[in-house]
Amino acid sequence: MLLFITINFYTITDILLAAFIFYQVYKLVKGTVAINIFAGIFTFYVAWLLVKALNLELVSGILGQFIGMGVIALLIVFQQEVRRFLLLLGSKYNLQNIFNLERLFTKTSIKDEVAAAIVQACDYFSKTKTGALIVLSQNSELYNYAQTGVLIRSIVSEELLENIFFKNSPLHDGAVIIADNKILAARCILPVSDNTNIPGSLGLRHRAAIGMSAVTDAHIIVVSEETGNISFVKDGHFKVRITPQELNSFLHNDFTGFVVNK
Structure with missing residues (x-):
């Protein structure tokens, strides 16, 4: 038959x-x-x-x-992978904002003065080899991650970022989360990626940035304490050794030069 x-x-x-x-x-x-x-x-x-x-x-x-x-x-x-998948659905695809019409139809954009402050601070971190980890919220609010640190809710300035990541500062260990053009929190804990394909030359900050970008739509900036290199991470991909000019372009959602490293 x-x-x-x-x-x-x-x-x-x-x-x-x-x-x-x-x-x-x-x-x-x-x-x-x-x-x-x-x-x-x-x-x-x-x-x-x-x-x-x-x-x-x-x-x-x-x-x-x-x-x-x-x-x-x-x-x-696969309990960890299932949890990651549910986080991906709820956070990265912005399901938590379906009934939040203001956030659903408003495109997140960073102000010029905020972008300038971040670029200047990262340039200073790069020159002084100061480790830094900055998370830029897109559509997701990231409030759950902000609660793992110290809530600040302050304007973004170069001086404040430099003080937060100063090695003797009590807030330097962890990530700064910026949402709605304000510093929401500092000393935040991010999910660390367990991807075995990440180069060994990248440290814990880079793994945390890649892990965060894999489960949210956030963009993350990393400054290496060992090399002073600036890296930009989004959607689980990353580009290392970027210039302040490239960083400024990425902050304004111009990713024409974003050749990802996998």
Whole structure:
């Protein structure tokens, strides 16, 4: 008996949606230890199909019991990835602002004087090799991350940023979050990326910046304490050793020169 698959609009849509979901899952676990676990589970599933095809009833029954608990097992094994995926949906795609019409239809833009203060401060950090980590909120408010630090709610100025990241300052260890053209908080804790593809030359600040940009739509600036290099991070990608002029362009959403490092 021949089986025919009817190809129509709904079939194509179904295939494209499934491909998109699998691609997003792959992006989520790519470069992490979870990709090895995912490969192991896939191999286990293929082995079960093979055993069933060979009619090995005993082994098939044993493996089938594990397959039957697959959803629960996946939630346990991939709990960090599931949490990251939910954060991605709620934060990066701005779902929390669906009912906030003001933020939904207002494009976030940085004022010229705020951008100038950030660029001048980062240029000073680069020359003096002062470590810095600055998060620029886009559509997401990032208030949950701001609560991990000290709320400031102050105007952005070069002098204030330099004082915050001064090595003897009690606020220098952590990130500064800037939202709505104001410094929302300092000494904030960011999620650190566990991506194994990140070069070893990049330190904890860069990993925190990449981790933050992977789960939110924020743009992050990093100044290395070891080299003084300025880096810009967005959407999980980063560009190192940028000039103050490039940084100014990026702050004004001009990414024509943003050649990402993966």
